[in-house]
Amino acid sequence: MRYIDLHTHTYFRSPDDLQLMAVAGIEAVNICAFFPIEPTYGETLIDFFDWLIEEESGRVESCGLTPYVSAGIHPRSIPKNNFDDAANYLLALIDHGKISAVAEVGMDSGSQKEEEVLRIQLRFAVEYDMPILIHTPRTNKPQILNKLLSILEDERVDPPRVLIDHVTPDLVKKVLDFGAFCGLTVQPGKLTPADVAAVLKEHGSKQLVVDSDLGMYPSDPLALPKTAKHLDREGFSAAEIERILYYNPKLLLR
Numbered sequence: 001m002r003y004i005d006l007h008t009h010t011y012f013r014s015p016d017d018l019q020l021m022a023v024a025g026i027e028a029v030n031i032c033a034f035f036p037i038e039p040t041y042g043e044t045l046i047d048f049f050d051w052l053i054e055e056e057s058g059r060v061e062s063c064g065l066t067p068y069v070s071a072g073i074h075p076r077s078i079p080k081n082n083f084d085d086a087a088n089y090l091l092a093l094i095d096h097g098k099i100s101a102v103a104e105v106g107m108d109s110g111s112q113k114e115e116e117v118l119r120i121q122l123r124f125a126v127e128y129d130m131p132i133l134i135h136t137p138r139t140n141k142p143q144i145l146n147k148l149l150s151i152l153e154d155e156r157v158d159p160p161r162v163l164i165d166h167v168t169p170d171l172v173k174k175v176l177d178f179g180a181f182c183g184l185t186v187q188p189g190k191l192t193p194a195d196v197a198a199v200l201k202e203h204g205s206k207q208l209v210v211d212s213d214l215g216m217y218p219s220d221p222l223a224l225p226k227t228a229k230h231l232d233r234e235g236f237s238a239a240e241i242e243r244i245l246y247y248n249p250k251l252l253l254r
């Protein structure tokens with residue numbers, strides 16, 4: 001079985017964790033940008049993006065994983081000053097083919113500011129036909145998902161270029177009907193492999209993606225292989241399992 005983990009923040013984890021992922025069959029990881037405070041200046045994000053592209057990708061590769069690097073301004077790390085500098089730099093990275101996706105972006109509190117920041121980045125992504133990974137929050141998820149979908153529609157984003165992530169089982173249908181990929185995050189406090197099995201049984205594998213959101217909070221480098229093991233024991237076919245753990249992530253990163 002092969003795996004691509006579409007949502008990771010590898011820079012918060014040790015080489016041991018990354019080597020473990022490689023040994024377990026994870027071929028590639030998408031390194032998503034998330035700076036864990038609101039930076040004082042946009043320039044902080046510029047340096048952070050450069051770090052991911054110039055240093056972290058090499059570190060990940062040296063652990064046996066193929067790195068895809070993404071950049072984006074997360075709703076919880078919007079710079080207090082010089083936002084335009086960070087946004088213009090993101091656009092330059094896209095234009096120069098330095099990143100694989102616009103990630104991690106989205107909404108958290110649902111504020112007007114978050115909406116503005118998201119819309120700017122969606123316009124960049126649409127202009128360059130880039131994949132987009134959208135964060136959805138723990139609180140008010142249904143309301144904020146509705147808002148996100150209406151913004152995506154309004155900005156004429158092509159749904160198959162989008163992963164709406166951290167979707168809960170009750171909201172899967174809404175995301176699938178919209179036409180986006182639906183991210184199921186297997187992590188303590190989010191979903192379990194058993195939750196994935198239930199969603200897969202009800203909705204099929206066509207637009208589902210499982211990821212770990214590996215990062216600074218409790219999260220499992222082996223979330224994908226453990227999910228595959230569980231699905232196999234539940235009787236799902238290898239083709240279906242590989243679709244949500246390898247081929248769908250690959251489609252998004254094409």
Ligand SMILES: [Zn+2]
Pocket residue numbers: 007008009032034104213215
């Ligand atoms: Zn994340």
